[in-house]
Amino acid sequence: xxxxxxxxxxxxxxxxxxxxxxxxxxxxxxxxxxxxxxxxxxxxxxxxxxxxxxxxxxxxxxxxxxxxxxxxxxxxxxxxxxxxxxxxxxxxxxxxxxxxxxxxxxxxxxxxxxxxxxxxxxxxxxxxxxxxxxxxxxxxxxxxxxxxxxxxxxxxxxxxxxxxxxxxxxxxxxxxxxxxxxxxxxxxxxxxxxxxxxxxxxxxxxxxxxxxxxxxxxxxxxxxxxxxxxxxxxxxxxxxxxxxxxxxxxxxxxxxxxxxxxxxxxxxxxxxxxxxxxxxxxxxxxxxxxxxxxxxxxxxxxxxxxxxxxxxxxxxxxxxxxxxxxxxxxxxxxxxxxxxxxxxxxxxxxxxxxxxxxxxxxxxxxxxxxxxxxxxxxxxxxxxxxxxxxxxxxxxxxxxxxxxxxxxxxxxxxxxxxxxxxxxxxxxxxxxxxxxxxxxxxxxxxxxxxxxx
Numbered sequence: 001x002x003x004x005x006x007x008x009x010x011x012x013x014x015x016x017x018x019x020x021x022x023x024x025x026x027x028x029x030x031x032x033x034x035x036x037x038x039x040x041x042x043x044x045x046x047x048x049x050x051x052x053x054x055x056x057x058x059x060x061x062x063x064x065x066x067x068x069x070x071x072x073x074x075x076x077x078x079x080x081x082x083x084x085x086x087x088x089x090x091x092x093x094x095x096x097x098x099x100x101x102x103x104x105x106x107x108x109x110x111x112x113x114x115x116x117x118x119x120x121x122x123x124x125x126x127x128x129x130x131x132x133x134x135x136x137x138x139x140x141x142x143x144x145x146x147x148x149x150x151x152x153x154x155x156x157x158x159x160x161x162x163x164x165x166x167x168x169x170x171x172x173x174x175x176x177x178x179x180x181x182x183x184x185x186x187x188x189x190x191x192x193x194x195x196x197x198x199x200x201x202x203x204x205x206x207x208x209x210x211x212x213x214x215x216x217x218x219x220x221x222x223x224x225x226x227x228x229x230x231x232x233x234x235x236x237x238x239x240x241x242x243x244x245x246x247x248x249x250x251x252x253x254x255x256x257x258x259x260x261x262x263x264x265x266x267x268x269x270x271x272x273x274x275x276x277x278x279x280x281x282x283x284x285x286x287x288x289x290x291x292x293x294x295x296x297x298x299x300x301x302x303x304x305x306x307x308x309x310x311x312x313x314x315x316x317x318x319x320x321x322x323x324x325x326x327x328x329x330x331x332x333x334x335x336x337x338x339x340x341x342x343x344x345x346x347x348x349x350x351x352x353x354x355x356x357x358x359x360x361x362x363x364x365x366x367x368x369x370x371x372x373x374x375x376x377x378x379x380x381x382x383x384x385x386x387x388x389x390x391x392x393x394x395x396x397x398x399x400x401x402x403x404x405x406x407x408x409x410x411x412x413x414x415x416x417x418x419x420x421x422x423x424x425x426x427x428x429x430x431x432x433x434x435x436x437x438x439x440x441x442x443x444x445x446x447x448x449x450x451x452x453x
């Protein structure tokens with residue numbers, strides 16, 4: 001999904017370059033130069049935005065594809081980067097640096113064996129592309145046998161295998177009352193997670209175990225993570241947030257151990273909410289996988305959810321994804337993620353509430369939040385935050401020029417919103433196709449209902 005590019009700082013060293021582009025927006029070399037400059041300055045979201053704009057002008061440019069893949073990698077967007085770099089590598093003219101970058105991205109998703117092979121290809125094409133530190137991390141040495149993979153594990157001498165994983169356990173203070181809207185989703189979570197804990201004897205009388213999983217899906221920036229944290233706060237439970245980097249490890253076999261350690265930690269601190277963000281990155285469809293390592297991790301994940309070797313009573317598993325169609329169907333079996341909840345963009349009342357929260361603590365005039373909410377249909381929570389940020393930055397620029405700070409007004413928020421487009425549209429364009437043509441069992445009926453199809 002295209003990010004909302006940050007507003008450049010007032011003393012932007014690339015201002016003259018931007019002004020030249022305003023005069024000549026279709027000047028491809030100029031736009032490429034701006035993208036490369038932003039990448040070099042470490043302004044990766046802006047670089048991503050410029051590379052996307054440049055690729056719209058020159059869709060077959062290998063340097064632009066490589067640059068966008070580098071921007072993705074720098075932001076930790078490994079899946080996005082892999083899509084771009086694998087498209088680039090279809091060209092026989094692909095540069096050596098593309099193979100090395102491919103290796104880095106593959107390490108990011110746990111595919112060490114293929115990463116080693118791609119790194120070797122890149123260095124063979126151009127020895128100057130070698131990165132000794134990265135090669136050492138891959139287990140590559142002067143003896144090629146050291147980097148071989150045998151029985152699913154890297155046969156390399158290394159001393160940096162991590163100790164048992166220990167992730168911080170939060171005690172969130174936010175509750176459902178702090179979550180604007182989403183009443184249907186909150187009621188489902190109450191039924192599946194909260195009521196079994198608060199009415200344990202009743203559930204035990206019916207032989208209903210306390211635990212289980214809920215999968216939340218929807219466009220990015222709509223509050224799935226915040227809702228998971230509020231669930232833990234609602235029942236005063238521990239909260240462990242798990243990202244892809246907490247599990248995936250370059251040494252094949254360690255990813256499974258990391259995942260097991262996280263479940264063990266949750267079992268030791270029950271009741272505990274174990275929250276997996278971007279779960280599709282850990283549980284992608286095995287039918288789409290070409291490598292054994294990813295399949296092993298999914299099998300481990302399923303075994304942990306089933307409580308094969310340890311009971312999950314009191315372990316409450318929540319997960320969020322922007323792409324539920326990429327999740328392996330085995331996760332949707334009863335006892336695993338047997339509740340799949342659509343988290344839509346906030347409605348008008350929720351948008352007004354989010355705007356009030358985002359404006360809290362800022363100098364304000366009388367603001368008609370309901371009016372702004374009506375003008376921001378389909379905006380996600382993240383979009384609304386971007387709207388307030390833009391309005392504040394414009395006020396700061398105005399204050400620096402006049403020397404007199406003025407409060408935010410309804411007009412300021414409306415003006416900022418008029419220059420932004422809801423980022424949810426691109427997601428719904430993709431989701432609509434899955435809901436219409438790959439909707440086995442009615443999983444995506446909520447999307448059709450939201451789109452009024």
